[in-house]
Amino acid sequence: MNSRLGSVLLSLLMSASVMAGEYNLTVDRVEIDTGDFVKDGIGYNGASPGPVMRFKEGENVKINVTNNLDEMTSIHWHGLILPFDQDGVPGISFPGIKPGETFTYEFPIQQAGTYWFHSHSGFQEPDGAYGSIVIEPEGREPFRYDREYVVQLTDKHPHSGDRIMRNLKMMPDYYNREQQTVGEFFSDVSENGLMNTVRDRMAWGGMRMMKADVEDLQGFTGLINGKGPDQNWTGLFEPGERIRLRFINSSAMTYFDIRIPGLDMTVVQADGNNVQPVSVDEFRIGVAETYDVIVRPKGEQAYTIFAESMGRSGYARATLAPEEGMEAFVPQLREPARLTMADMGGMSGMDHGDMDMNSSEGMSGMDHSSMEGMDHANMSNMDHSNMKGMDHSGTSGMDHGSMAMGKEGPSDPFYAKGSGLVPTAANGGKFLSYADLKAQDPLYEDREPTREIELRLTGNMERYTWSINGVKYEDADPIRLKYGERVRFKFVNETMMTHPMHLHGMWSILDVGADQWNPIKHTVSVQPGTTVYMETEVDEPGQWAFHCHLSYHAAAGMFRKVIVEGGPESTQAKTDAAAEEGGEA
Amino acid sequence: MTVSKFLVAAATILLSATTFAAGIHGGGHDHGAASGEPGKASEASRTITVEMYDNYYEPGSIIVSPGETVRFVVENKGNLVHEFNIGTPEMHEGHQEEMMMMVEHGVIQGGKLNHDMMEMDMGNGQSMKHDDPNSVLLEPGQRQEVIWKFSDNSNIEFACNVPGHYQAGMYGDVKVQ
Structure with a gap:
């Protein structure tokens, strides 16, 4: 031979x-x-x-x-x-x-x-x-590194998932320790006057939410690679080496703001896909997202990887060090973010003066004789039917700038203007925005979408129901897509919580306004009071899950089945077979 | 690049367009002694072809003799704008702040250079042109030469200072031996 x-x-x-x-x-x-x-x-x-x-x-x-x-x-x-x-x-x-x-x-x-x-x-x-x-x-790879570590985060709770869901269903604020107190009500009254404060609280009650509902599950311990803050997972390095950190947020419910004091982080991948590198001081990782960053520690010293939960109720911590056992300063948690009226989304165009405060219908369940009446739990007795007439669809065109938000805060196009959630870097530096994410090497040709599908993210915090277009999974028809089309999804978040929307099986092309450079992701966070667009090239036949990746929101019904019709013939029979067997999603 | 430095630099620009332009133009000349000086084509001992990809160079490093003049033929084979710049790591760091401004002013847009913006009069006849002799800034498909006479400084890198590219690893050592 x-x-x-x-x-x-x-x-x-x-x-x-x-x-x-x-x-x-x-x-x-x-x-x-x-x-x-x-x-x-x-x-x-x-x-x-x-x-x-x-x-x-x-x-x-x-x-x-x-x-x-x-x-x-x-x-x-x-x-x-x-x-x-x-x-x-x-x-x-x-x-x-x-x-x-x-x-x-x-x-x-x-x-x-x-x-x-x-x-x-x-x-x-x-x-x-x-x-x-x-x-x-x-x-x-379009970048270089000398060593790499997976940095996988989670929010470990002492209660089992089943028990948490039962508690949330029974009492949606069961795990929310950051609720506004009666004392805060009085201090708001002294600052803003009684009627303004009551109106503000009425509006929040109308959404069946509290200002502090940034996180609906508190009381967890943040873990990195299975280690709690005191167990301090440590990744070793030689000074001057380039280290690739593969951050994965596997939390049930928690967004983390991540920084490594003393080190710039260069983001090179989002959700597994290469992005044009961008150097940041801090970034927010949504539930189910991944970000790969490169750091280059030059000093013979330890550095803390500090991951604060978005609602500042907990944190995860790990260390990069030249030797095992070395530690760096661990920062304190910052003050919790507070939602503002801007985060009320569809509500924000509302003129508070138009709310009929004297309507017996609107006020029925409220006990004015006692401040307890403002308590979250008691708000559920209020009949908010008079709020229903508001046009939520107007959210996207709404001019947030015209709202009197008081002070000018930081801004990010992926947060409502005046939002209390806009993240800022602890050192005053650069905080990553979705707007910074540009595909390194676009997978798809840019083309006009064939149609648009609007998905309103909806919920009722008082009953802990979460849904899409007001309908929960069990009651909903599947979303039907055609093989070969390019669909533009319009997410309108009408709730006060951030929802990481995850479409299985096909890429989510996130519209950051960069046309052919728009990045592809598998999970897209939609902030309160915002409208976010993503497009999908429908290039995989079969049927897929599409849901909010917050575990308890998905379980409560913010979930859809997507059926891709057409495509290679061999898959049709398999689709029918899979559906036959049933089982729970 | 530290952000505070950038903010200071940005504030300076806002105050004085002259400072801005001088910053971009001055870089290569001021530090010429450290990294070498512009060379003459007739004195070039050899030609090195450097290909720029997203986001790395081929070759990844080069070896030169002290005082050698090299003719670099630089070609951008990627889909993004890239730079080939000869300098010390400190010079690159300083230049990265200027490049960040070029991005923020829309001069560098992914795979394109906005030439009108580069030519724009920033006041006092200065512009955001990127025309230092120690560097070229190229759109995809473009090819240009840099002729450089190296000194005996061995702390030299060729680097791309488009924001994020250096940090992602788009730099190579110039070994002087």
Whole structure:
């Protein structure tokens, strides 16, 4: 045999074996120790978080998942582009994995970057069932680094997911410690006058929310790679090295503001996709998002990775250091952000003077004789039917600037003008905005969308119902898309909470106003009182989940099934089969 | 680049367009002694072709002799605007602040250079032209030469100071030996 042919054959054989990796994961009951408390949870291969799954672009993976629990489970490969029946959502992609059963996932790896995986069954993910995915690209990266670490965050709560959901349903403010107090009411009265204060509170009550509803789940311990602040996960480095940090927010409910005092962070990837590098002092990571940053610590010293929750009710902390055991200063939590009237979205065009304060209908349940009447819980007795007439659809065209917000705060086009949530860097420097994210090498040609679908993000905090267009998942028809079209989604957030919207199976092209440079993501945060657009090239057949990634919002109904009609014929039969089996999403 | 430095620089610009323009124009000349000086084509000992991609160079580093004059043929093979700039790390850091302003003034827009903006009179006949002899700023597909006579300073890098690019790793060592 010709030696050259031989070597070609050999390399073919080698690449065939390299390019078809087989992996095993077990789903297990585990113990989770946060340093603050120890509790039972769910993990993979005996630990929570599970392992870092390392794949190579172009590889065909085979992953055997064995369910050692006494309940159904599933694994969703968050952000991966794959056949819909491998996507791991019970009731949409497949029936789920029964206790004792091994399910084998098989799919090609068609992308590179930082992703993660988690259970899509019940509240197993908040209970610890998550891990990370790192995919090495076929070619070289458009940036350089000497070493890398996964930095995976979560908000570990002492209560189980089921118990949290029960409590939230019973008393939506159960976990909200930042509620405004009677004392604050009086101080507002002295500053703003009684009627203005009452009107302000009335308006908030109308949305069945409180000013402090930045986070509806407090009382957690922030973990980085499974370690609490005192356990201090530490990544080692040699001074002068370039370090790639792969941040993944696997929290059930918590957004984190991340900084490393003393180091610039250069953001090079968002949601696994390369972006034009942008250097920042701090960034906010939404639930389910990932950001890859490069840092270059030059000093022979430790640096703290500090991740404050958006509502400042907790934090995660880790350390980068030349040697194990070194520590740097750990900052204090900053003052909690407070929502403003601007964050009330559709409500903001409202003239408070027009509210009929004397309407017996509007005031019925309110007890004026006691300040207790302003208590969150008692507000639910109010009949707000008179607020319904307001035109929420006008949100996007609304001129926030005309609102008298008092003082000029920081601004970001992805937050309502005058929003109390606009983040600022602790050192006064650059805070990453979605507007800074530009695709490094756009995946899709820019083209006009074929149609627009409006999705109003809706909810009623008093009943802890969360929905889309006012309809919760159980009562909703699926969203039907046509294979080959490009759909423009218009998210109108009519609630006072931030919702990280996650479309499975197809990329979300986030409209940051950069046309062909708009970045592609798998999770798009929509801030209170804002309208955000994203476009999707409908290039994957089958049926997919589309939901808010806050665990308890998704479970409460802010969730849709998306059906892609048409496409390669072979998938149609599989879609029907997956639907047959049912199961819970 | 530290943001406070940038803010100071930005404030300076607001106060004085002259300072701004002088900053961009002055860079190469003021520090010429440190990194070398503009060379003559006739004295070039060799030609090195440098290809710029998103966001890295090929080759990733070069070796020169002290006092050697090199003719660089720089070609942008990426989809974004890139710079090839010879200087010390400190010079690059200073230049990054200027480049940030060029982005904020819309001179650099992803894959395009706004030439009208570069030519714009900033007052006192100054402009945001990027015309130092130690560097070229190129749109995708463009090709230009830099002829540089190196000194014996061994702390020299060639770098792209388009915001974020240097930090992402778009720089290479010039080894003087």
